[in-house]
Amino acid sequence: VFPSRSPSALDCNAPDLVELLLQRERRVLLLGPPGIGKTTLAGDLVRELDDRGRPVWCLGADPGSPVSGVPGAVCLGHWTQGVWVLREMEALCTLDAARFRLPLVSAVARLAQLAPGDTTLLLDAPGVVRGVAGAELLESLVRSAGIDLVLVLHREGQPIHLARELHGLGVELAPIRASRQARRPGKASRARHRTRLWETSLQDGEEHLVSLRDLQLLGTPPRRAPEAWQGKLVAFLEAGRTHAMGEVTGMQEETLRVLLPAHRRPTGTLLVRDACRGGDGLIGTAKAFAAGLVHYVPPPDLLPDGAADAPTGVRPVVQLGTAMAALVNGVFGDPLLHLRLRHQRRSLLFDLGEGLRLPARIAHQVSDVFISHAHADHISGFLWLLRSRIGESRACRLYGPPGLVQQVRSFLSAILWDRIGDRGPVFEVTEVHDRCLRRHRLQAGLAEVAFLAASAEDEFVLLQEPGFRVRYTVLDHGTPVLAFAYEPTVQIKVRKERLDQRHLTPGPWLSGLKQHILKGEFSSEVTLPDGSRATVADLAVDLTLAKSGGNLVYATDFADTAQNRQRLIALAGGADTLFCEATFVDQARDQARRTGHLTTRGCGEIAAAAHVRHLIPFHFSRRYEQEPWRIYQEIAALCPQTVVPKS
Ligand SMILES: [Zn+2]
Numbered sequence: 059v060f061p062s063r064s065p066s067a068l069d070c071n072a073p074d075l076v077e078l079l080l081q082r083e084r085r086v087l088l089l090g091p092p093g094i095g096k097t098t099l100a101g102d103l104v105r106e107l108d109d110r111g112r113p114v115w116c117l118g119a120d121p122g123s124p125v126s127g128v129p130g131a132v133c134l135g136h137w138t139q140g141v142w143v144l145r146e147m148e149a150l151c152t153l154d155a156a157r158f159r160l161p162l163v164s165a166v167a168r169l170a171q172l173a174p175g176d177t178t179l180l181l182d183a184p185g186v187v188r189g190v191a192g193a194e195l196l197e198s199l200v201r202s203a204g205i206d207l208v209l210v211l212h213r214e215g216q217p218i219h220l221a222r223e224l225h226g227l228g229v230e231l232a233p234i235r236a237s238r239q240a241r242r243p244g245k246a247s248r249a250r251h252r253t254r255l256w257e258t259s260l261q262d263g264e265e266h267l268v269s270l271r272d273l274q275l276l277g278t279p280p281r282r283a284p285e286a287w288q289g290k291l292v293a294f295l296e297a298g299r300t301h302a303m304g305e306v307t308g309m310q311e312e313t314l315r316v317l318l319p320a321h322r323r324p325t326g327t328l329l330v331r332d333a334c335r336g337g338d339g340l341i342g343t344a345k346a347f348a349a350g351l352v353h354y355v356p357p358p359d360l361l362p363d364g365a366a367d368a369p370t371g372v373r374p375v376v377q378l379g380t381a382m383a384a385l386v387n388g389v390f391g392d393p394l395l396h397l398r399l400r401h402q403r404r405s406l407l408f409d410l411g412e413g414l415r416l417p418a419r420i421a422h423q424v425s426d427v428f429i430s431h432a433h434a435d436h437i438s439g440f441l442w443l444l445r446s447r448i449g450e451s452r453a454c455r456l457y458g459p460p461g462l463v464q465q466v467r468s469f470l471s472a473i474l475w476d477r478i479g480d481r482g483p484v485f486e487v488t489e490v491h492d493r494c495l496r497r498h499r500l501q502a503g504l505a506e507v508a509f510l511a512a513s514a515e516d517e518f519v520l521l522q523e524p525g526f527r528v529r530y531t532v533l534d535h536g537t538p539v540l541a542f543a544y545e546p547t548v549q550i551k552v553r554k555e556r557l558d559q560r561h562l563t564p565g566p567w568l569s570g571l572k573q574h575i576l577k578g579e580f581s582s583e584v585t586l587p588d589g590s591r592a593t594v595a596d597l598a599v600d601l602t603l604a605k606s607g608g609n610l611v612y613a614t615d616f617a618d619t620a621q622n623r624q625r626l627i628a629l630a631g632g633a634d635t636l637f638c639e640a641t642f643v644d645q646a647r648d649q650a651r652r653t654g655h656l657t658t659r660g661c662g663e664i665a666a667a668a669h670v671r672h673l674i675p676f677h678f679s680r681r682y683e684q685e686p687w688r689i690y691q692e693i694a695a696l697c698p699q700t701v702v703p704k705s
């Protein structure tokens with residue numbers, strides 16, 4: 059039911075306005091920023107018209123702050139003898155009218171057709187009145203609902219939002235001065251109101267169990283984890299129409315428990331977006347997928363000053379256990395991924411693109427640089443690294459495809475080193491010739507290249523350390539390119555409470571057990587302190603927990619070939635985070651083929667096939683600088699694990 063009559067926007071404008079509405083059957087859009095009194099005005103108008111015997115239908119198209127009806131949906135209802143009756147609704151499963159404006163507009167278009175022609179239709183538009191989203195929404199809502207009059211609420215002495223767009227619409231406009239008392243209700247009170255409406259819609263509801271395997275998922279389904287589904291507002295669809303809206307109250311294995319209104323049953327199609335009940339019990343918007351884990355605003359100490367203004371597009375940052383990875387030059391800039399191992403005061407770099415300068419302190423703690431290949435956008439930053447390492451005695455290790463030794467040597471020999479003696483920066487360069495690794499030592503100021511060793515590598519391990527290892531695979535980009543996997547060591551934790559329950563005393567047998575688990579020797583037997591024997595497999599399940607820090611895979615500049623796909627899927631299988639190039643949109647596949655790059659399709663399909671938990675696409679062609687969302691949309695359609703930055 060509409061809120062009370064005052065304070066009202068109508069007081070100063072009422073007579074004219076009601077006459078205007080009574081002239082004929084009108085379709086009216088109420089436009090204004092949040093809190094300006096649209097709701098109150100709508101309520102007043104409805105009552106005035108109802109008093110004069112004019113039937114009024116209402117189309118609630120503000121999914122976040124609905125007057126009545128159901129939040130996260132577009133609702134059509136009418137006002138009959140002082141009672142609001144909901145007739146039809148179309149679920150959006152989001153409160154965010156700006157982000158999901160396309161589904162919003164199509165829902166409005168359909169429901170507006172259902173309102174009888176001989177009535178007044180009031181369309182309560184979302185409070186999105188700025189920018190591209192506001193302009194687009196206004197125009198689309200007017201067209202799709204056949205609006206012929208727009209009531210424009212504005213504050214005295216303030217400009218009217220979307221003034222230019224309004225005049226281009228070709229429909230009648232009626233500016234209405236907002237009441238001075240009109241205030242936007244606080245965030246919390248809006249959330250409470252919304253939650254009350256939601257709970258009313260589920261009164262006397264029943265819980266149903268549905269298997270995700272049997273469902274066709276639409277919208278933006280979250281990853282298959284209970285915490286990602288808990289509390290989600292969902293809608294079961296039938297023949298493309300909303301059959302029932304409900305709430306996920308639990309998830310076990312692949313089965314969802316969903317609360318639906320009475321007498322409603324699940325169908326085979328489930329729509330889900332970002333509306334959900336939060337930890338505070340209120341209906342709101344779920345944090346973007348992987349928020350908390352992946353940010354697009356890096357902490358300031360990870361990137362140089364001024365980074366915020368650089369024209370590089372978004373800069374993803376990922377937290378991986380105790381490590382943190384930042385794509386320094388963003389998704390459009392030269393590739394350079396900075397992986398900081400926080401507890402070791404040490405950094406690994408993947409590629410050496412030029413762009414933002416990392417602080418000198420970081421350059422000094424770079425121990426290893428993994429270079430995919432020596433195209434200019436991947437190695438031009440070497441001069442920065444070289445300069446920053448003057449005065450550093452420890453060698454910096456570089457890894458890359460054949461030719462890297464000569465390339466580094468040429469960089470070094472391009473500079474006059476007459477004052478440095480034998481204190482020039484040292485580089486240990488490993489060239490990867492398929493399975494053979496060839497190591498060399500180069501020092502600035504010394505002409506000769508020292509050959510150190512060659513070794514065969516069966517497991518594709520480039521670097522093995524107690525805390526992690528880095529593996530590689532060779533991809534084809536018209537020239538060999540390396541893709542890398544950073545793999546933190548799995549940690550085996552002993553469950554002390556289980557030891558206590560089984561009266562087992564800790565001892566050297568436990569480290570023996572851990573070794574067996576780490577080596578995958580699950581059928582071996584271990585002797586327990588009480589003299590009994592048990593298999594590693596049984597003990598592993600009963601006594602230990604395996605904890606992985608999360609693998610990170612970095613792959614860029616390679617063609618979409620069957621062999622490249624197969625190799626990268628093998629390297630990235632089950633990885634926590636895959637950074638993968640997506641240079642072109644699918645439509646530009648010919649150009650991708652010519653240049654040996656991937657399209658959005660290749661990127662999304664590889665990540666989906668590798669079952670990675672997060673996909674972070676990057677190395678976008680600059681031609682998409684104005685429309686990065688196009689790339690994200692295409693990839694996310696193929697791989698729901700794509701981390702899409704919030705707009
Ligand atoms: Zn490149």
Ligand SMILES: [Zn+2]
Nearest residue numbers: 431433535615
């Ligand atoms: Zn390249």
